[in-house]
Amino acid sequence: MRTLKFLLQKEFRQIFRNPAILRIIFVMPMIQLLILPLAADYEVKNIKLAVVDHDHSSYSRQLISKITASGYFKLDNYNGSYKEALQEVEKDHADLVLEIPDHFEKNLVKEDASTLFIAINAINGVKAGLGSAYLQSIIRDFNGQVREEWVQFPRFSPETQVMVTSSNWFNPMMNYRYFMVPGILVILVTLVGSFLASLNIVKEKEVGTIEQINVTPVRKYQFILGKLIPFWLLGLFVLTLGLGVARFAYGIIPAGSLFTIYVFAAVFLLAVLGLGLLVSTFCSTQQQAILISFFMMMVFILLGGLYTSIESMPEWAQWLTKINPVSYFIDVMRMVVLKGSGLADIKTHLLTVFGIAVLLNGWAVVSYRKRS
């Protein structure tokens, strides 16, 4: 115990003396949490619209003003022909072309039907999909208005209509920040927990200090605990800091209890620390450790369900997310913060991550050798 105490004392001294680590621990979470959620915005706004109006009727004008009034579309230009409008798309001045044919109004009134043509620049798939969906719903709405105008009262509507009203549970305002901030916080905790720990151990290898430690009676478990405990505490600290930022900058107050979050985080940190330890046993320079960490971070984020939903991934990728501890923590954070889940609800998550922690730490301890 006494040895462990001194190892920890030494470790904390080194951490607090390293300005780079301090910056990573204190400043990075603040900045990332304050800036990233603003940039990682799912809503698509300012879709640039080119209109080709062959009709020049009051209905076509009404339609266009309805579209531009929605706030999602920015009218780029009126064009004389589809060809001209396409050129606007090619120059990237427009994302979407709406062509209104001749006799649009006339057909609508006389024949009860008319056509519209929409062309979309699909280079950015998300923007194209959302843009066409918005536009279609606006046109549908317009359609309803027109119909109302021409239906003769007191005639009953000849067609039955299904009305859909949705109620957004857990995030009624559909505020994507409630969804992103907890996720980004998980990534930050992972970063501190696993990568700082592995870099720290590899640094001892690189500088050669581990050699000096290895000839001393310091036991393997003492050395490993001496490395894990500081970064475990730092990880929990970053989590606290991040929850504070979420509360004061975004007004996100977890619906569930903080206790649940901390219990899960404590176990989760064990798993990522085990991973960091494992990386460090296979690397002999900090450069190697950084490159491996970078690679794994990408995998963690992309297969963690932070930006894209896991349910829409191909099946093999869904299997990979099952061994990604980060995906569990992101899920748990969202469950607890938004839905107010308790320990009983996240029991499976907790046990799985605990299993991953035991596995990774066990593997790391077995492959860590004091002598070669």
Next chain:
Amino acid sequence: MGAVTVDNIVKFYGKKEARVTALQGLSFDVQKGELFGLIGPDGAGKTSLFRILTTLLLADAGTASVDGFDVVKDYKAIRNRVGYMPGRFSLYQDLSVRENLEFFATIFNTTIEENYELVKDIYSQIEPFRDRKAGKLSGGMKQKLALSCALIHRPSVLFLDEPTTGVDAVSRKEFWEMLAHLKQQGITILVSTPYMDEAARCDRVALMQEGKIMSVNTPAGIVNEFGRPLLAVKNTNMLQLLQAMKSCEGVEDAYPFGEYHHVVLKPGGEAAVKTILEQMKMPYEQHPVTPDVEDCFMALMRNKDGQ
């Protein structure tokens, strides 16, 4: 039972195809309280041997013991009673002098005060800088700190891997004086060095080359083994002189040695050397010298190559 015994130690590096033999069956003993030097050029296997003896590396064959404990079975006991100073400075550069020393004292379950007597002479020289970060010390001071840290738990055997490499001449001299002082306290010291001139300061030395020990003896004993007359010669065209000496009938070996060339004579070769020096028609100088360890090393290497 000696303080250190090495019996037929073999160490390979690399996989089967590209296997390099670093140590080819070494054997020697070091007595308690001895200052023992391992002398050899870079790549002779000195560091590998030290790493085996300090339980950091497993030998592929052979046995070794330190202070009566086997390096494989009783490695825990050995780690408690040896001090190791690696060739590369490997203390915590971001901790201060005092913190480094304190750290190494505590992980050996002791305190600086308890063994202060032992390190006093060395540590007192760096004590004025005790709050300075170890990384900011000069080379000589780093080395004194490293030695203090290796000694703070009063080891019975001290391993110093090339402690004087890259250190200035004055600090080297000081360092050897410190070792002589430590020896008086009864600590067995194994020190490796590529510098032949340092051999004379050891009680006994082992000359190493390519993973083999060529000779183990006292410095005087090694010099006595030389057993042939040695001349130092010099004239104005040293390159030509060396070639002439090498091709001379009465000469066994000739090599540059400082400002002179050293010429190992065959019995009665003196006259032939003299003739050549005269023939070159240049002012020259020649006088017999007593061989030192470097001469012996050259001779041993030559014998080995000749076999």
